[in-house]
Amino acid sequence: MNAEHWSDPENDAIVAVYFDMLQQSLGRSKGSIxxxxxxxxxxxxxxxxxxxGGYxxxxxxxxxxxxxxxxxxARNPSFETASAAKMHPGFAEASPLFSGVPPTMKNAPPxxxxxxxxxxxxxxxVAGRDERNRSLGKAGEERVFHH
Structure with missing residues (x-):
């Protein structure tokens, strides 16, 4: 999370979202939205x-x-690519060993x-989306390799 002041592009984006929601929310309550x-x-x-996280x-x-x-x-395929990059940023320093109560082995949603x-x-x-993501990743790796 960024603790700095919001930049002008960030403010522009959030205000645009707000006005878009305001225009779309006619007849809907705050709770409904x-x-x-x-x-x-x-x-x-x-x-x-x-x-x-707030929602x-x-x-x-x-x-x-x-x-x-x-x-x-489907109209915004770059979103999934950017999200994957944020969720899995690549190589990082190894995290320290966990010491404490071991986590549960349950790996399923409620x-x-x-x-x-x-x-x-x-x-x-989902498999088709995964295949598209893999081919996009491979194409990106090839581009980097040839560059």
Whole structure:
């Protein structure tokens, strides 16, 4: 998280988002908009993407919302690439050994979330998206190698 002052481009972007939300929110309450953003967070988790922490995921969303997210991702393929780079920045210094209470071995979302995530996975071609990401990564590596 950046503790510095917001830059002009960051302020421009956030104000644009605000005005876009203001124009789109006619007839919707503040709570309704916040709840929908929580649903978007849940859909992004279903796609294996990061979400805004302030909008805690609520997994009881319409499948149409996941379809909208899928269409947005198809129109903005650079988002997944940039997100992957932020989530996995590459080589880093090894973290110190963990000392404390060992973590649990459970590596699955709670049951309430599992059915929604499975519904998204059944509806969308996750393997196809993975293949596109791999080919994009390979093309990037080849470009760097030839450069």
């Amino acid at each position: 916040e709840f929908k953003n929580c649903n978007i967070s849940a859909a992004l988790i279903g796609f294996g993407l990061p979400h805004i 805690q995921p609520r997994f009881n969303f319409q499948m149409a919302l996941a379809e909208v997210v899928s269409r947005w991702l 049951l309430a979330e599992l059915s929604q995530i499975e519904a998204i996975a059944r509806r969308f071609d």
